[in-house]
Amino acid sequence: MADSMTAEPRPADVTTRPTGEPLIVLDHVEKHFGELHVLRDVNLTIHRGEVVVVIGPSGSGKSTLCRTINRLETIDSGTISIDGKPLPAEGRELARLRADVGMVFQSFNLFAHRTVLENVTLGQVKAKGVKPAVAKATAMDLLERVGVADQAAKRPAQLSGGQQQRVAIARALAMKPKAMLFDEPTSALDPEMINEVLDVMVGLAQDGMTMVVVTHEMGFARRAAHRVVFMDAGQVVEEAEPETFFTAPRSGRAKDFLSKIL
Numbered sequence: 411m412a413d414s415m416t417a418e419p420r421p422a423d424v425t426t427r428p429t430g431e432p433l434i435v436l437d438h439v440e441k442h443f444g445e446l447h448v449l450r451d452v453n454l455t456i457h458r459g460e461v462v463v464v465i466g467p468s469g470s471g472k473s474t475l476c477r478t479i480n481r482l483e484t485i486d487s488g489t490i491s492i493d494g495k496p497l498p499a500e501g502r503e504l505a506r507l508r509a510d511v512g513m514v515f516q517s518f519n520l521f522a523h524r525t526v527l528e529n530v531t532l533g534q535v536k537a538k539g540v541k542p543a544v545a546k547a548t549a550m551d552l553l554e555r556v557g558v559a560d561q562a563a564k565r566p567a568q569l570s571g572g573q574q575q576r577v578a579i580a581r582a583l584a585m586k587p588k589a590m591l592f593d594e595p596t597s598a599l600d601p602e603m604i605n606e607v608l609d610v611m612v613g614l615a616q617d618g619m620t621m622v623v624v625t626h627e628m629g630f631a632r633r634a635a636h637r638v639v640f641m642d643a644g645q646v647v648e649e650a651e652p653e654t655f656f657t658a659p660r661s662g663r664a665k666d667f668l669s670k671i672l
């Protein structure tokens with residue numbers, strides 16, 4: 411950027427768009443639910459180290475987009491590849507590729523009858539064959555990183571929503587994913603807990619994690635995103651750097667959406 415020396419510094423350190431190679435590539439992706447056309451010719455490339463915020467009206471296909479990337483939903487046509495490999499339909503290969511992409515949902519989806527530590531340990535042991543002692547050490551490191559190490563022996567229900575969501579992030583990171591998908595990770599939280607989760611996510615972004623984040627938190631987009639992708643009615647309508655998108659959206663649909671949320 412030509413004016414980067416004189417412009418006000420952005421609040422976070424995630425300033426330059428990474429030039430890493432493509433990590434997640436969607437090519438002409440189409441998806442229907444019955445008659446409903448939910449993804450329409452979606453073409454999207456997420457580069458290694460890139461943080462992409464996806465925004466758009468309710469029902470525009472944002473969750474479906476995330477779920478197809480993780481193969482929780484199949485697609486009708488087009489291709490999705492992760493790190494150069496097309497997503498296979500099923501089998502062991504699918505499980506392995508799915509493990510490359512961690513996912514964090516609006517509802518925390520922790521195992522209710524396991525401790526916090528077990529929640530972050532079990533997947534490593536069961537899906538990756540990590541030795542229990544090693545898995546436990548990794549889990550404690552991650553719980554420390556997200557600021558809930560002191561809650562390790564508790565059950566999820568004993569934690570606040572913000573703490574539970576941070577455990578969910580630690581659990582996803584424990585699988586050593588190449589990328590993380592977040593689908594409205596703060597939408598179910600009380601307002602005072604939103605920032606503690608967003609701060610963890612900004613930290614991940616600063617550490618270079620490749621991230622796709624569906625969120626209406628414009629502050630997060632401004633702090634951490636390299637790119638905003640605006641979806642409407644199953645289409646990627648507009649893509650731009652956050653400042654450009656928020657201050658000068660090009661499409662009428664984006665202008666209309668922003669006028670309602672800002």
Ligand code: ADP
Nearest residue numbers: 443446448466467468469470471472473474475
């Ligand atoms: P968003 O996350 O942007 O709100 P979604 O991806 O959840 O949008 O949904 C896109 C459209 O697909 C909506 O009209 C929704 O009702 C519909 N939809 C989502 N999941 C299903 C499903 N499993 N079966 C049928 N329709 C669905």
Ligand code: MG
Nearest residue numbers: 472473474594
């Ligand atoms: Mg959604």
